Amino acid sequence: MSWWDKFRDEYGIEEEKIERMAQVQVSEGGRIELPDIGEELLVYVTRDPVEVESEKLKDRGIETAYFARCRKVTVSNGKVEVGNVEYDLPISKTMGMTAIASMKRAGLEDTSLEGKVFLITAREWKGAPEEYKRDKGRVKTYVMSFKPELTRRVENVPGEEIEEEIEL
DSSP states (O other), rough: OOOHHHHHHTOOOHHHHHHHHHHHOTTTOOOOOOOOOOOOEEEEEEEEEEEOOHHHHHHHTTEEEEHHHHEEEEETTTTEEEEEEEEEEEEEHHHHHHHHHHHHHTTTTOOOOOOEEEEEEEEOOOOOOGGGGOOSSOEEEEEEEEHHHHHHHHHOOOHHHHHHHOOO
């Protein structure tokens, strides 16, 4: 009996569940946690947004959503580092619009987010419709600002090449 057979039997894992999981291409880091108001998040986008449909989203009244792939970026003592773990980044309407607008301001007419660094910040959405006000708290909207200077500093960091250079 293989390790998997023993494992599956011990934990009562249904083969159908494994088959469904195998159909979904979720990044190893899962969905990235977006910043709260007053916080910030730097990301390096490794894959342009793709349209995603799921039953969980439909249960929440969302027919489709867009998710990009990204890696976290840190800046410390002038050194820019791109993390190794990829995350799924939900792209809201506001995030998509602000990302493209900031790229245009920087003179970049390309609409691909891939290979670029963005700063994501949260703002309070004061005019949010009542249905968005879930926990009586502040409703957030997110802004994505293109960072050309950081992008230039990490231009030679495409995901595939990073993975090839790492020896395990």
